Amino acid sequence: MLYGEDGPLALYCLYGLHYRGFAEVDDDWEWEPSLLAVRRRLETALLARLREEAGGAVGDVGDVGDVGDALREVIACAGGRSLPRRLATTGTLDQFREYAMHRSLLQLIEADPHTWAIPRLTGAPKAALVEIQADEYGYGVERDMHQNLFAVTLRALELDARPGSYLDRLPGHAFATVNVPSLFGLHRRLRGALVGHLALFEMTSVEPMGAYAAALRRLGLAAGARHFFEVHVVADAHHRTVAVRDLAETLVAQDPVLAADVVFGALATTAVEGHCAEAILTAWDEGLSSLSGQPPAPR
Numbered sequence: 001m002l003y004g005e006d007g008p009l010a011l012y013c014l015y016g017l018h019y020r021g022f023a024e025v026d027d028d029w030e031w032e033p034s035l036l037a038v039r040r041r042l043e044t045a046l047l048a049r050l051r052e053e054a055g056g057a058v059g060d061v062g063d064v065g066d067v068g069d070a071l072r073e074v075i076a077c078a079g080g081r082s083l084p085r086r087l088a089t090t091g092t093l094d095q096f097r098e099y100a101m102h103r104s105l106l107q108l109i110e111a112d113p114h115t116w117a118i119p120r121l122t123g124a125p126k127a128a129l130v131e132i133q134a135d136e137y138g139y140g141v142e143r144d145m146h147q148n149l150f151a152v153t154l155r156a157l158e159l160d161a162r163p164g165s166y167l168d169r170l171p172g173h174a175f176a177t178v179n180v181p182s183l184f185g186l187h188r189r190l191r192g193a194l195v196g197h198l199a200l201f202e203m204t205s206v207e208p209m210g211a212y213a214a215a216l217r218r219l220g221l222a223a224g225a226r227h228f229f230e231v232h233v234v235a236d237a238h239h240r241t242v243a244v245r246d247l248a249e250t251l252v253a254q255d256p257v258l259a260a261d262v263v264f265g266a267l268a269t270t271a272v273e274g275h276c277a278e279a280i281l282t283a284w285d286e287g288l289s290s291l292s293g294q295p296p297a298p299r
């Protein structure tokens with residue numbers, strides 16, 4: 001297993017202390033030095049793995065030229081099979097539920113990892129990030145927060161929408177998809193990589209979101225279940241421009257040395273998302289569940 005099983009889960013739990021914490025776990029553990037030391041070791045290993053994979057994908061990212069062109073190049077070179085296309089064409093309802101359980105790790109805290117960057121930016125890139133985040137948080141309307149829209153989808157699929165409900169069912173590569181933005185978000189020195197993560201997501205969102213909505217329509221789910229995806233088809237058509245032109249490019253104009261990290265963040269995101277999608281598709285190809293243990297039971 002590329003990222004292992006115990007390491008990603010342990011790192012996910014350590015990061016959880018910086019978000020909402022855990023029931024019956026004292027909040028003081030967030031800054032406990034012995035836990036921070038463990039976190040440091042796990043992060044060092046994860047970063048080394050990500051840099052290895054990013055280097056292997058496009059060679060030296062030290063001289064990236066125009067960062068917008070470099071990000072588009074990352075996407076053009078990504079390859080890999082399409083999970084949304086599979087779900088839109090032949091996926092079953094149980095497979096969509098499995099996909100939603102995987103995504104629940106990140107979508108139920110959607111936008112939160114990127115918010116860490118706001119106080120770390122200044123000027124134009126900060127304004128661009130706030131513009132995107134305001135939309136992600138529903139412009140202050142709780143019902144419209146994207147993380148809440150995904151909870152609506154989970155409930156429509158008869159799944160538990162409380163964060164962390166499926167930790168014992170998910171494999172290591174699923175935890176890697178959310179650990180990466182948490183890692184980038186919690187370290188100021190990795191703010192360029194966090195911008196690369198966000199830019200990659202916004203640039204590659206519209207078509208997959210449309211495919212997921214199409215899958216739910218084909219499977220007979222009501223409009224409420226599709227709303228999260230349909231909102232993103234519209235929102236991310238705008239966010240992708242803001243993320244590249246107004247965020248990534250202005251950040252690099254301010255601080256050219258961050259260009260390589262922006263591209264690294266996009267490459268790392270492509271790698272972890274690709275591994276997760278491929279593992280899910282491989283399990284389905286073999287007629288298996290992509291989860292551990294028993295099939296998901298309706299709530």
Ligand SMILES: [Fe+2]
Nearest residue numbers: 110136146232
């Ligand atoms: Fe969103």
Ligand SMILES: [Fe+2]
Nearest residue numbers: 202235236239
């Ligand atoms: Fe977005």
